[in-house]
Amino acid sequence: MKAHIITLPGDGIGPEVTAEAVRVLDVIGSKFGHEFKFCERLMGGCSIDKYGTALTDEVLADCKSSDAVLLGAVGGPKWDDPNAKVRPEQGLLGLRKGLGVFANLRPVKPHPALLDSSPLKPERLKGVDVIVVRELTGGLYFGQPKCRERVNGHTRAVDTLEYHDYEIQRVMELAFRLAINRRKKVTSVDKANVLETSRLWRSIATAAAADHSDVTLEHMLVDTASMRLVTSPASFDVLVTENMFGDILTDEASVLAGSMGMLPSASIGDGGPGLYEPIHGSAPDIAGKSIANPIGTILSAAMLLRHSLQLEQEAAAIESAVDAAITDGCRTADLGGAMSTTQMAEEIIARL
Numbered sequence: 001m002k003a004h005i006i007t008l009p010g011d012g013i014g015p016e017v018t019a020e021a022v023r024v025l026d027v028i029g030s031k032f033g034h035e036f037k038f039c040e041r042l043m044g045g046c047s048i049d050k051y052g053t054a055l056t057d058e059v060l061a062d063c064k065s066s067d068a069v070l071l072g073a074v075g076g077p078k079w080d081d082p083n084a085k086v087r088p089e090q091g092l093l094g095l096r097k098g099l100g101v102f103a104n105l106r107p108v109k110p111h112p113a114l115l116d117s118s119p120l121k122p123e124r125l126k127g128v129d130v131i132v133v134r135e136l137t138g139g140l141y142f143g144q145p146k147c148r149e150r151v152n153g154h155t156r157a158v159d160t161l162e163y164h165d166y167e168i169q170r171v172m173e174l175a176f177r178l179a180i181n182r183r184k185k186v187t188s189v190d191k192a193n194v195l196e197t198s199r200l201w202r203s204i205a206t207a208a209a210a211d212h213s214d215v216t217l218e219h220m221l222v223d224t225a226s227m228r229l230v231t232s233p234a235s236f237d238v239l240v241t242e243n244m245f246g247d248i249l250t251d252e253a254s255v256l257a258g259s260m261g262m263l264p265s266a267s268i269g270d271g272g273p274g275l276y277e278p279i280h281g282s283a284p285d286i287a288g289k290s291i292a293n294p295i296g297t298i299l300s301a302a303m304l305l306r307h308s309l310q311l312e313q314e315a316a317a318i319e320s321a322v323d324a325a326i327t328d329g330c331r332t333a334d335l336g337g338a339m340s341t342t343q344m345a346e347e348i349i350a351r352l
């Protein structure tokens with residue numbers, strides 16, 4: 001097959017890890033007889049420096065007309081001024097909204113050889129295999145009004161938490177469909193004891209469960225969920241939640257896998273190009289040193305093959321190669337080892 005992939009390496013360690021994922025995809029292409037064409041574009045702080053905006057209309061249009069988008073990371077201290085009018089993160093949010101990728105899938109399945117890298121006791125991590133489905137284009141991140149203003153001599157800031165029924169329905173449906181091919185359990189996380197949006201969320205989850213009698217639904221408040229993720233993480237299968245809760249819970253869940261550097265994500269919508277990125281940030285403190293773990297991005301490339309190009313066998317090949325490299329003791333600094341970004345990728349490629 002032929003596929004046109006836009007790469008957005010971004011800032012910090014983004015370019016280093018994206019380059020390795022592209023190498024892995026190139027090897028997959030030649031091994032399985034596919035033609036992947038890559039076009040690199042600027043997004044994030046690097047785009048602000050060049051164009052004064054984190055995401056130009058041209059880059060968004062290029063992404064929309066591609067088959068899939070592979071992203072490194074955006075942001076860094078250079079663009080962190082809280083009073084700045086333009087911020088790297090605006091590029092990421094604009095891209096998610098512009099592509100309509102309403103569901104962000106973040107799988108967390110600790111590798112048995114890495115159980116000691118997690119701050120949790122190894123026995124707690126046994127059997128952990130959770131996929132978080134985070135709603136990605138609604139909620140507090142996008143609701144209007146969003147503003148800061150002077151009122152009666154005080155500064156007032158407002159963010160708005162808003163959800164429409166259809167925004168919840170589509171992400172809920174996706175969560176239930178994922179659960180069918182897994183352990184058939186959906187945990188819907190909300191704050192229904194306080195928030196009106198959460199009460200709507202809960203009623204839509206309940207209605208979705210009625211359409212999927214083979215899947216068990218449990219409702220959980222977000223504060224309880226944050227505790228259960230560390231006390232009994234193996235009890236989760238598919239966890240579905242709104243944008244902001246999902247942002248927070250997935251950073252928490254990432255420590256189960258030993259290092260944030262291990263975790264991929266896929267953002268998908270209704271059939272358009274998907275957006276694939278590691279869940280870690282731009283890590284400016286280690287940028288340019290070639291010590292970043294490329295696995296999160298390489299596994300995101302595997303998710304790209306699976307979800308956007310329907311290349312399941314190829315995706316599984318990458319996942320097995322990563323698995324084997326970890327089993328064989330390959331470790332970057334975040335995992336307590338000394339391998340460089342490129343060496344880790346080479347070890348993975350050698351096992352493809």
Ligand code: IPM
Nearest residue numbers: 074075089092093247279281
């Ligand atoms: C993430 C990140 C982003 C988010 C930031 C960079 C805007 O934390 O993808 O989890 O909050 O969604």
Ligand code: MG
Nearest residue numbers: 247248250251
């Ligand atoms: Mg986050």
